[in-house]
Amino acid sequence: MDRFIAKKRPRLSPSSVQQQTLPPDEDSTDMKLAILLSLFPDIEQDALLDILISSGGSIEDASAVVTAQRAYKPAKKRALGASAIQTSLTSHITTEAGLPPKKQLTRKGKTLHLFSPEDVAAHTPCTIIHNFLPQDEADALLLELLDESKHFSRYRFQLFDRTVESPHTSSLYVSTPEELRQQTSEYTYGGGFRSNVRQLTPYLRAVSAKVQRAVNDEIQKRIQTCYPDGEKLKYQSPKEWVPNAAFVNCYDGPTESVGYHSDELTYLGPRAIIGSLSLGVEREFRVRRTVASDDDERNESEVSPTGSTADSPSKRKATSKGTDVRADAQGQISIHLPHNSLLVMHAEMQEEWKHAIAPAQTVSPHPLSGNRRINITYRWYRDSLHPRNIPRCRCGTHAILRCVQRKRENRGRYMWMCYAGYEPGKKGCTFFQWAEFDDDGEPLWEIKPTEDEAPTLRNFIEEDDKQ
Ligand SMILES: O=C(O)CCC(=O)C(=O)O
Numbered sequence: 001m002d003r004f005i006a007k008k009r010p011r012l013s014p015s016s017v018q019q020q021t022l023p024p025d026e027d028s029t030d031m032k033l034a035i036l037l038s039l040f041p042d043i044e045q046d047a048l049l050d051i052l053i054s055s056g057g058s059i060e061d062a063s064a065v066v067t068a069q070r071a072y073k074p075a076k077k078r079a080l081g082a083s084a085i086q087t088s089l090t091s092h093i094t095t096e097a098g099l100p101p102k103k104q105l106t107r108k109g110k111t112l113h114l115f116s117p118e119d120v121a122a123h124t125p126c127t128i129i130h131n132f133l134p135q136d137e138a139d140a141l142l143l144e145l146l147d148e149s150k151h152f153s154r155y156r157f158q159l160f161d162r163t164v165e166s167p168h169t170s171s172l173y174v175s176t177p178e179e180l181r182q183q184t185s186e187y188t189y190g191g192g193f194r195s196n197v198r199q200l201t202p203y204l205r206a207v208s209a210k211v212q213r214a215v216n217d218e219i220q221k222r223i224q225t226c227y228p229d230g231e232k233l234k235y236q237s238p239k240e241w242v243p244n245a246a247f248v249n250c251y252d253g254p255t256e257s258v259g260y261h262s263d264e265l266t267y268l269g270p271r272a273i274i275g276s277l278s279l280g281v282e283r284e285f286r287v288r289r290t291v292a293s294d295d296d297e298r299n300e301s302e303v304s305p306t307g308s309t310a311d312s313p314s315k316r317k318a319t320s321k322g323t324d325v326r327a328d329a330q331g332q333i334s335i336h337l338p339h340n341s342l343l344v345m346h347a348e349m350q351e352e353w354k355h356a357i358a359p360a361q362t363v364s365p366h367p368l369s370g371n372r373r374i375n376i377t378y379r380w381y382r383d384s385l386h387p388r389n390i391p392r393c394r395c396g397t398h399a400i401l402r403c404v405q406r407k408r409e410n411r412g413r414y415m416w417m418c419y420a421g422y423e424p425g426k427k428g429c430t431f432f433q434w435a436e437f438d439d440d441g442e443p444l445w446e447i448k449p450t451e452d453e454a455p456t457l458r459n460f461i462e463e464d465d466k467q
């Protein structure tokens, strides 16, 4: 549900930099990749990422490589692509129950393809349930949302001096007309207000009860089998996961996609969990782990069960340039998402990994949807993170919540920052403030939030559904 490519804040002129702590330099690989994608829109994102890594993180060098390679292989899509390892791992690798193996499985420039739920649970921060709904219900939901998708739109944002559109369409769904009003005038998304918000449809609501049960079961299994001492993670909510917003994406044809990103945490809070239901055409969901920019590649052998790496300052190594591309040096994992599969993105996902729907060369048409894939991400917007409580920046919009992923010294810390600069026609400010939470992920506000009457979002499950 994020902007289609994670972005670095636009550079500000020295005169506009305020006297305050500026946030850590985040996501520079993604920004570089976004720039390369805009320069070479016909080349696959993965291929550009490989080239960026092998060029030591330099955009200039990477552009020169692409241009030179093109001279030899004109306009052949995927000609520069990463090679894939096609395998099912469970038959080859023994792991402790539910724990990721000690040895790193992915390598620079490689894509490891996972199909079975056991492999997905063991090697990624996700779990997957195939054939989640009875077939007729899955088909009915797909048909309902294909009809809805006529009203979807592309998300637009500002990247330097260009307005860019998401390479797929989407809409947000909430329960009531009042919530719809709030979503277009109080809640923001990537620095601006949403224009495309719709009211929950009958099947979206009916299915949410099943998603809620399954996601809560998967959370408990994950805690018991994967997390240290069988306890929830720090900042993860101990409460029941209750979806009250659904973000629906439509990918019409093989080239529609979403770039690598982690989801915006502003209303979901730290350690967000997302239930993601796939319908129609099967597509690849790619994940890659993010690591601190100054980490040694070797620390990949020290992966903890939560996916974070052990801190070993003695192994740190200074490098001359492009250190941030180390995060991508591990390659990526591809999870195949067939029709009617529920993927749960667990609490370690948004802070420590990035995800994408990769463009495909071809897709196998689905009998009901043709070349289209529908994806629903059910989300839990937290009452304590209602817009009325969130810090305002100097532009007047409220700040957005992010987690430091790359810089070792602040990795895992949360921050509020202005994102208005990404909204077409707006200029952002330099507002930045560290965000503090208690161990259960509830915000610790410096200033007590105002108490107004605006209702918080309602659970999708109505009282009648609970009986
Ligand atoms: O389509 C998908 O499976 C993922 C969509 C996604 O990442 C998002 O909406 O944030």
Ligand SMILES: [Fe+2]
Pocket: 001, 002, 261, 262, 263, 355
């Ligand atoms: Fe996402």
